[in-house]
Amino acid sequence: MSGFAYRIDDGSAEQVDLHDAFDSPAHLIWTHLETTDDRAKTWFKDRAGLDEYVIDALTAAETRPRCEKFESGALLNLRGRSEETLSTSDPLASIRIWAVKGHVYSATRKPLVAVTEVRKEVEAGDIRDPGDLITAFATAITADLDPVVADLGDELDDCEEALDANRVFTLRRTVTRVRVQAIGLRRFINPQRSALETLAALPGDWLGADDRQHLSAAADRAARMAEELEAIRERAALTHEQLTDLRAEQLDIRSLIISIVAMIFLPLTFVTGVYGMNVKGLPWADEPWAFDAVMGMCAGLAVLISVFFVARHWFRN
Missing domain, CATH: 3.30.460.20 (CorA soluble domain-like)
Known part of the structure; x- marks a missing residue:
């Protein structure tokens, strides 16, 4: 002690x-x-x-x-x-x-x-x-x-x-x-x-x-x-x-960005999916300029959708 x-x-x-x-x-x-x-x-x-x-x-x-x-x-x-x-x-x-x-x-x-x-x-x-x-x-x-x-x-x-x-x-x-x-x-x-x-x-x-x-x-x-x-x-x-x-706000912003990117590529995925089908009868399938035309159309769609989201202020935090 x-x-x-x-x-x-x-x-x-x-x-x-x-x-x-x-x-x-x-x-x-x-x-x-x-x-x-x-x-x-x-x-x-x-x-x-x-x-x-x-x-x-x-x-x-x-x-x-x-x-x-x-x-x-x-x-x-x-x-x-x-x-x-x-x-x-x-x-x-x-x-x-x-x-x-x-x-x-x-x-x-x-x-x-x-x-x-x-x-x-x-x-x-x-x-x-x-x-x-x-x-x-x-x-x-x-x-x-x-x-x-x-x-x-x-x-x-x-x-x-x-x-x-x-x-x-x-x-x-x-x-x-x-x-x-x-x-x-x-x-x-x-x-x-x-x-x-x-x-x-x-x-x-x-x-x-x-x-x-x-x-x-x-x-x-x-x-x-x-x-x-x-x-x-x-x-x-x-x-x-x-x-x-x-943290919740950060997750919401990231989820919004992912959703916007997904919505931009959704119609592009549809177009590429249609032209990726191995079937006859697709428009311009035999034309030499068809690939450039489809790619241009996809790019135009992407720009159009992006302008729409920007005009609606969806990219603001």
């Missing part, structure tokens, strides 16, 4: 082994486990002495962003970008947090980018209490996700500007990928906003007024990202329809 622990006193942080985290008192003790298997359950129960309900929440197999008050603390589940590549259906890694006055316990299944950023703040002395630590997590996660959402919007902008019937298949793949990613992100960012709003409103002296303001700001940022992702999803659907229309 891997993980780490910090003892924080008056802005100074000391990293210690997980098994030594509770050997001496500190203003704030943060322990983080990078697994949620049976070993984590045993550590949370035997070493940290947590309640069974809290342990189940910290080690649940599937989680969604939520915040719940339990006794004198708060259970918080958040989702953020992982250092590993995850599936498009579940693109964000989870972090589960149990916070009470003087203690913060966290656990992840996948390495979270935000954990590295929060550790830097802890070691820099910017974290002093549980409220600061949770606020740092909320801010780091939303700040890390914001460019991802912006990149999806920019990628969709490029597709909208490059709409071209000759690039339908390439653009359609890109639009579909952007839409799937937007749906996957919105699935977790929308409830994450609600979780942060709930946490900011929870009673408790371990959350200061500045912490609540920062949590509200993170919630507003998450709400903006959720709205942007919804807009991306709708725009992607509209762009996909436009690409489908372009």
